[in-house]
Amino acid sequence: MKKVRGSVLACVLGLTAVLAGCGGGNQAATQQPASSGTGGTTAQPQQQAAEAAKPVEIDFWYALGGRNGEIIEKMVKDFNESHKHIVVKPAYQGSYYENHSKVLAAVSAGNQPDVTMVEVGSIGAFAEAKVLQDLGPYANGAEEKYIPGLLGNSYWKEKLYAIPFNRSTPLLYLNRDLLKAAGLDPEGPKTWEELQQFSKALTKKEGAKTTTYGFSTPIDIWFYEALVFQSGGNILSEDGKSLLINEESGKAPLNFWTGMLKEGIMKAPPGEKYNAWDVAKQDFINQQVAMIFTSTGDLRGLKEAAKFDMGTAFLPANKSYGAPTGGANLVMLAKSSDEEKKAAWEFIEWMTDTKQTIPWSLETGYMPVTKDAVESEDMKKAYEKEPNFQVAVKQLEYAKPRPMVPGYKELQEVIMTEIQRAVLGQATVDQAIGNAVEKGQKLLKK
Secondary structure, three states: OOOOOOOHHHHHHHHHHHHHHHHHHHHHHHOOOOOOOOOOOOOOHHHHHHHHHOOEEEEEEEOOOHHHHHHHHHHHHHHHHHOOOEEEEEEEOOOHHHHHHHHHHHHHHOOOOOEEEEEHHHHHHHHHOOOEOOOHHHHOOHHHHEOHHHOOOOEEOOEEOOEEEEEEOEEEEEEHHHHHHOOOOOOOOOEHHHHHHHHHHHOEEEOOEEEEEEEEOOOOHHHHHHHHHHOOOOOEOOOOOOEOOOOHHHHHHHHHHHHHHHHOOEEOOOOOOHHHHHHHHHHHHOOOEEEEEEEHHHHHHHHHHOOOOEEEEOOOEOOOOOEEOEEEEEEEEOOOOHHHHHHHHHHHHHHOOHHHHHHHHHHHOOEOOEHHHHHOHHHHHHHHHOOHHHHHHHHHHHEEOOOOOOOHHHHHHHHHHHHHHHHOOOOOHHHHHHHHHHHHHHHHOO
16 A cells, blocks of 8 residues: 555545535436447538547556656556547546545546546545446456456446556565574564564664664554454454454554554654655665564565665564555446546556566565466566565465445544544554544444
């Protein structure tokens, strides 16, 4: 999961209002006949021929900036050059949250894009609001080529609404030079207990000041989900109607984090949301932190920035290994015309196909999304040369989809606020979890 910056709770609450407004309006729009662009019965044959030859233009909104955004722009350029009957107009819209908000507002205003990226935990909310097009008739079985472990956040009520694109899992990133210098296994800790032991051995002080922390992680819902899974629990009940974190598996992550913080061997990076992610990554690059949790989508960037032997490993296990999948999928908007939808599907299929997902994975660190890509000679050679790229794919064996019931975006904000209060010492673990459940359960009952 990457880049969920921005104004957060206010933005998310705003999204809900727009989302609710989108549902009815969009439903009406999808019942209208698709615009054919034929010009009506009075159009001249020459005009009709000219319009028929005109490429279909579709808008694509994406939510990755920096180097990854530049790669997306290059991919779109390649698509346009090889598909003369379609013109894709890409536009960077900011973080996932910012893009989500803009998409929903655009749907209400009637100027929505035709294809966009949606963070996997929001697929259900978008689909429930009838913003998304059912892709089943377009895919017609082609979805079987994608890695099954990445399709868990593609379906809502048994309909296919999203295709995996920039998909990830959280990983443990290691400064192997520091681990070796401390006499530790450079492959990293395998359990929570070992993570604690490693962190203690790697933490260095000068007087009262800590110069190197053994471990750091943003206090983020994605990592909390991972630690709950590792403790044998789930965030929500199977029907999505009950919050389950008021159990030992929901409290264990907070007890683990707060214990390490009190011991002074873990740093909770300051800042809101992805600002905290950026702090953790910069501390890691500067060798002020020896191990961090972050997305596999950061692999290429950290690899290039690190001036040390950088490695990746599974997130350490508690009762078992476990990780949520993350990142974003590509979706088609329901309000687009039939002609635009046909072009949009051609674009989505091309962007996520084996030929494109291999270089996308190698350039970014996100996982390849097709089974053929994982088994390809190109990926095998790349994994042999750089095993770090394969860790996320192997970790899929223990991965689960993110919860994606409508309202989960708001619910995760409630959980994050409360677990951060516990980490900051403003509430006990029991108080924080209790508050999260009390407030969160009301959201699920809406």
